[in-house]
Amino acid sequence: MIAVIGLGFVGLTTGLGLAHRIGCTLFAYDCDPKKRELYRAGRIPFHEPELQEHLGRYLGNRFVVCDTLEEALRSAEYIFYCVGTPALADGGADLNALLGGLKASREVLSDGRFRVLVIKSTVPPGTTSRVIAPLLEQLGLRPGEHVGLAANPEFLREGSAWRDVMEPDRIVIGEAEPDGGRRLAELYALGFDAPVRRVSATTAEFVKYMSNSLLATMISFANEMAMIAEQTGDIEIPQAFRLLHEDKRWHGTPAKMTDYVYPGCGFGGYCLPKDIASMIHHASVIGEHAGLLQAAVDVNQKAQMRMAERIAAAAGDQKSRKIGILGLSFKPGSDDVRGAVSFEIIRLLLGMGYLNIAAYDPLSMNAFDLAYGLPISYAQTMEELASGSEVIALITSWEEFIEKRHLLSGKLVIDGRYTEAQSGVIVHAGE
Ligand SMILES: NC(=O)c1ccc[n+]([C@@H]2O[C@H](COP(=O)([O-])OP(=O)(O)OC[C@H]3O[C@@H](n4cnc5c(N)ncnc54)[C@H](O)[C@@H]3O)[C@@H](O)[C@H]2O)c1
Incomplete structure (x- = not known):
């Protein structure tokens, strides 16, 4: 009863x-x-x-x-x-x-x-x-x-x-x-x-709040976009939203909106950071304050800083400790390093005085070195990186890193993409 x-x-x-x-x-x-x-x-x-x-x-x-x-x-x-x-x-x-x-x-x-x-x-x-x-x-x-x-x-x-x-x-x-x-x-x-x-x-209670917070964020997002559109003029707002919905990221098969609702160490890439910056700028020019977008950018910076702090906390005060970075490209499956959060995180670590940093990425090491020329070394394989590092930070969720997770056992691992419990790979993406 x-x-x-x-x-x-x-x-x-x-x-x-x-x-x-x-x-x-x-x-x-x-x-x-x-x-x-x-x-x-x-x-x-x-x-x-x-x-x-x-x-x-x-x-x-x-x-x-x-x-x-x-x-x-x-x-x-x-x-x-x-x-x-x-x-x-x-x-x-x-x-x-x-x-x-x-x-x-x-x-x-x-x-x-x-x-x-x-x-x-x-x-x-x-x-x-x-x-x-x-x-x-x-x-x-x-x-x-x-x-x-x-x-x-x-x-x-x-x-x-x-x-x-x-x-x-x-x-x-x-x-x-x-x-x-x-x-x-x-x-x-x-x-x-x-x-x-x-x-x-506590997890159960958190999920309920998180669910409503996501709904509220999406509604406010849509409203902020509509206000910017209204102020810009000559934008068919309902049609614009219908076109947005037609994108396969949100609708149809394979709809992968959930890829974007997963924590990581921030979004990067060529388009998302610059396009959002440009939208915030456009809004200010037409007299609209894009508060939600600005908040999205602020949280993104905070997420990158938090990741650098987590790595530093694991490495401790000894600045000569060997830090290994797994993943340089802005998302798995790509060799694009433009706007990659790996750059920002390594830059922050170097600024904190950690000078013994090595990196490994299946595709983008040359591109990264050419683009940024940071004073770090590169490992030729994941095995080499794992064996030569004391603290390892997973920045891009390449499938190889998840498949060969056993190589990381016994190391201090900071999993910036929360891949531990993942059954499928979440492509945490810039776009
Ligand atoms: N309404 C929704 O869509 C919804 C959805 C999911 C969760 N919730 C949550 O569920 C809870 C209830 O929501 P609701 O919409 O049913 O609220 P409600 O205000 O419609 O109903 C709550 C009822 O509880 C009674 N009540 C208050 N104190 C009492 C007590 N000590 N003993 C007996 N009865 C008492 C009130 O008289 C009232 O009829 C809230 O925490 C709400 O956030 C609501």
């Missing part, structure tokens, strides 16, 4: 969805008596396709609206907390409803039965492990021993909430302790065939 606490968009849809798919009895509670009355009458206080029909179908049998929190919790094995987490004046998330709901659950939760507490509300990264787990401990409910505890963020979209809950892309289970995560995965397996991804609670 399952309890759902908080019956807004997320709680109602989750509750009805679980009842529908798993066939369990759902005990639902909201602290707002008006909402409880409405639901009992089979009515929904907001518009959301398909929910009305499913509420009518399950109300009073699989979906029981409870008058008290205690009644909802008593026989539940899983408790989904779906209360609101609105913004405070300083931008932080207001966790009062959630923490208050957990505190109010204490008495029932102390009856000696093991229940899994599932945090479905959107909360800042770290909340479940660093705020909720200690709170439960204080209440005498040790996670993993007296209760299970998992973060399970929701990715539904209002307007298609039912469909999104019925057919999730993946179910993200963030484990504050392993037992709760395992049991929650077992529950979902009873009725959902979406992939279940078990990660740390």
Whole structure:
């Protein structure tokens, strides 16, 4: 049996969805008596396709609206907390409803039965492990021993909430302790065939924020572009966006937008840096401030500096340590070194006083030497570079580097392209 606490968009849809798919009895509670009355009458206080029909179908049998929190919790094995987490004046998330709901659950939760507490509300990264787990401990409910505890963020979209809950892309289970995560995965397996991804609670919370941050960035990007276009004049804005969408990077097969949504040590290449600089300049000439693009450039510089700092931190104060650079071209599969971030990173390292730098790239060593003439040496093979270096920085994600990763074992490796966990090669690209 399952309890759902908080019956807004997320709680109602989750509750009805679980009842529908798993066939369990759902005990639902909201602290707002008006909402409880409405639901009992089979009515929904907001518009959301398909929910009305499913509420009518399950109300009073699989979906029981409870008058008290205690009644909802008593026989539940899983408790989904779906209360609101609105913004405070300083931008932080207001966790009062959630923490208050957990505190109010204490008495029932102390009856000696093991229940899994599932945090479905959107909360800042770290909340479940660093705020909720200690709170439960204080209440005498040790996670993993007296209760299970998992973060399970929701990715539904209002307007298609039912469909999104019925057919999730993946179910993200963030484990504050392993037992709760395992049991929650077992529950979902009873009725959902979406992939279940078990990660740390903080990872799960972070993914939810990251997902919304990406959406917000893309929307602001489109709006900034439209404002520049408007101010430029003579630009057919809808057509311009339709043409942008037709690009196979974003649409169709093979659409590889995900290649661009992966961390690295910054973008480079011939076109992206210069074209974005030119767009920022153009915007300023016509009286528009391209704040988002400027922020993209600032973050890019910061990413390159951060990579140089990570290498320096690994090398330590001894400036004569041998640093090996894997990858010079701006992206794998190319010998183009124009605007390559490898140049900027090596330049920064030389500036910090590290003078014992060697590099290896399958295609672009000559081009790099000709273009930049930096005081570094070049290895003829990856083996040679690996054996001659103490600290190795992976700058371009060539397939060779991933295939021959074993050569790097026992070395201090700074993987600037996060290739460790990659199954396929991410071509982190300039364009
Ligand atoms: N709306 C969305 O599209 C969406 C999508 C994904 C995640 N989320 C997240 O899910 C959470 C819930 O969102 P929502 O849109 O359903 O919010 P909502 O405000 O519509 O509903 C929250 C409900 O919780 C009830 N509540 C508050 N404190 C309570 C308590 N202590 N005990 C019982 N009930 C309590 C409120 O009365 C309200 O009905 C938020 O953290 C939100 O960020 C929302």
